[in-house]
Amino acid sequence: MSGAAPSGPALADTFGRRFRYLRLSVTEVCNFRCTYCLPDGYRKQGTADFLSVEEVGRLVGAFARLGIGKVRLTGGEPTVRRDIEALIARVAATPGIGKVALTTNGWNLRRHVAAWRGAGLTHLNVSVDDLDRTRFAAVTGGDRLPAVLAGIDAALEAGMPAVKLNAVLLADQAEPAFQRFAAFVRDRPIAARFIELMRTADNAAYFAANHLPGDRLRGWLDAQGWAPLPRTSDGGPATEYAHPDHRGRIGLIAPYAPGFCDSCNRLRVTARGRLRLCLFGSGGVDLRSFLAQGQEAALANRIRSALTGKAAGHRLHRGDTGDLRQLAQLGG
Numbered sequence: 001m002s003g004a005a006p007s008g009p010a011l012a013d014t015f016g017r018r019f020r021y022l023r024l025s026v027t028e029v030c031n032f033r034c035t036y037c038l039p040d041g042y043r044k045q046g047t048a049d050f051l052s053v054e055e056v057g058r059l060v061g062a063f064a065r066l067g068i069g070k071v072r073l074t075g076g077e078p079t080v081r082r083d084i085e086a087l088i089a090r091v092a093a094t095p096g097i098g099k100v101a102l103t104t105n106g107w108n109l110r111r112h113v114a115a116w117r118g119a120g121l122t123h124l125n126v127s128v129d130d131l132d133r134t135r136f137a138a139v140t141g142g143d144r145l146p147a148v149l150a151g152i153d154a155a156l157e158a159g160m161p162a163v164k165l166n167a168v169l170l171a172d173q174a175e176p177a178f179q180r181f182a183a184f185v186r187d188r189p190i191a192a193r194f195i196e197l198m199r200t201a202d203n204a205a206y207f208a209a210n211h212l213p214g215d216r217l218r219g220w221l222d223a224q225g226w227a228p229l230p231r232t233s234d235g236g237p238a239t240e241y242a243h244p245d246h247r248g249r250i251g252l253i254a255p256y257a258p259g260f261c262d263s264c265n266r267l268r269v270t271a272r273g274r275l276r277l278c279l280f281g282s283g284g285v286d287l288r289s290f291l292a293q294g295q296e297a298a299l300a301n302r303i304r305s306a307l308t309g310k311a312a313g314h315r316l317h318r319g320d321t322g323d324l325r326q327l328a329q330l331g332g
Contacts, residue, residue: 010067011066011067011068011267011303011304011307012307013307013308013310014307014308014310015310015312017262017263017264017265017310018067018265019067019068019264019265019266019267019307020067020068020069020070020234020265021068021069021070021071021072021234021235021236021265021266021267022060022063022068022070022071022072022266022267022268022269023071023072023074023266023267023268023269024056024059024060024071024072024073024074024091024268024269025074025075025076025078025268025269025270025271026050026051026056026073026074026075026076026078026081026084026087026271027048027050027075027076027077027078027080027081027271028042028045028048028050028075028076028271029042029044029048029075029076029077029080030042030075030076030077030080030105031077031080031105031107032077032105032107032140032141032142033140033141033142034129034139034140034141034168035138035139035141035206036139036168036170036197036203036206036207036210037200037203039141039206041141042076049272050081050271050272051271051272051273051288053083053086053087053090055273055288055291056087056090056091057090057091057094058291058293058296058299059269059273059287059291059299060090060091060094060097061094061095061296062296062299062300062303063267063303064094064095064096064097065096065296065300066300066303066304068096068097068267069096069097069098069099069234070097070098070099070100070101070123070234071091071094071097071099071100071101072101072102072103072123072125073087073088073091073100073101073102073103074102074103075103075271076271077104077105077107078102078103078104079102079104079107079108079109079112084102084112084116085112085115085116085119086119088100088102088116088119088120088121089119089120091120092119092120092121092122093120098122099122099123099234100120100121100122100123101121101122101123101124101125101162102116102121102123102124102125103125103126103127103166104124104125104126104127105126105127105140105148106126106127106128106144106147106148106151106152107144107147107148108151109126109148109150109151109152109154109155110147110150110151110154113151113154113155113158113160114154114158117155117158117159117160121160122160122161122162123160123161123162123164124155124160124162124163124164125163125164125165125166126148126151126152126155126163126164126165126166127165127166127167128145128148128149128152128165128166128167128192129167129168129170130167130173130177130180131145131177131180131181131184132176132177132180133145133146135173135177136148139168139170152165152190156188156189156190163189163190163191164190164191164192164193164251165181165184165190165191165192165193166193166195167181167192167193167194167195168194168195168197169194169195169196169197169212169214169216169217169252170197170210170212171209171210171211171212172210174212174216174220175220178194178217178220178221178250181194181250182224182243182246182250184248185246185247185248185249185250186245186246186247186248187247187248188247188248189247189248190248190249191238191240191248191249191250191251192248192249192250192251193238193240193250193251193252193253194214194217194250194251194252194253195253196211196212196213196214196252196253196254196255196256197210197211197212198255198280199211213254213256214252214253214254214256214257215254217250217252218252221241221250221252224243225243225244226241226242226243226250227241227242227243228240228241229241229242229249231263234265235265236253236266237253237255237260237263237264237266238251238252238253239251239252239253239254255314260313261312261313261314262313269287270284272288273286273287273288273291274286274287274288275287275302275303275306277306277307277309277310277311278310278311278314279314280314281311281314285302285306285309287299287302287303290302
């Protein structure tokens with residue numbers, strides 16, 4: 001993997017926000033049935049003509065030349081792709097890319113994480129919606145928590161530099177779940193982040209019944225002596241908190257908080273090669289037709305020009321979710 005700094009100046013939008021971080025979906029397929037996303041399971045939409053390894057290489061190369069230094073592979077569930085190791089290796093070999101991340105539900109982690117680490121993976125996020133086995137099964141649709149936790153331990157044993165857990169913040173868990181995750185990170189050098197439940201086109205009733213504002217976690221952390229840490233320039237949207245008695249951290253991603261979009265530093269590309277300027281936008285800008293050999297300049301111009309259309313923020317507070325049906329479309 002190239003550890004060189006990004007070769008170009010950071011991409012910027014009309015609001016002065018600079019972008020060093022690309023979230024790249026490599027599939028829309030997911031093998032879990034999470035209540036907040038795909039309660040009825042994945043249903044195929046059209047042909048599975050997702051970006052190939054070669055197309056991903058050219059796409060990431062273009063973004064790297066434009067100043068992107070961190071790439072996260074997402075889904076759906078990215079590890080359902082049999083060529084996921086090749087995808088990791090291709091991204092890691094791109095000049096200018098210093099961080100290669102993967103977000104996964106962990107079902108395949110224990111068997112393959114050492115190979116992924118060898119291919120160049122540096123950052124790993126694992127979706128673990130609860131550390132109570134019964135609740136985990138109820139939320140995800142399967143009794144897989146022991147296997148997922150074994151995979152997390154395998155990642156630590158493989159020397160993964162950065163491991164994080166993601167849990168969707170749900171109204172019926174709150175303090176008991178906070179306590180379970182705090183205990184989990186007491187002796188583990190990992191971050192457990194709670195993501196505020198977001199409304200999508202398909203989950204309006206679920207959202208109304210289960211949304212819990214991020215302030216509930218902030219209040220608990222403050223009362224327990226956790227202190228917020230500064231964000232890095234290519235970090236994600238989480239505010240992470242540290243405690244002197246814990247090796248790990250707890251984080252919060254709160255998209256409904258005032259000013260959440262002001263520090264946006266990431267761009268998204270779908271598994272079919274469309275640039276999404278916002279998770280909760282509509283449509284997107286086609287990049288796939290510019291991925292042929294010799295189209296590098298046109299692709300760069302396409303990306304730069306698209307950023308002039310990036311809005312100041314999402315419209316979730318108005319109930320406007322764009323055309324996002326469920327988070328599996330874009331990896332959240």
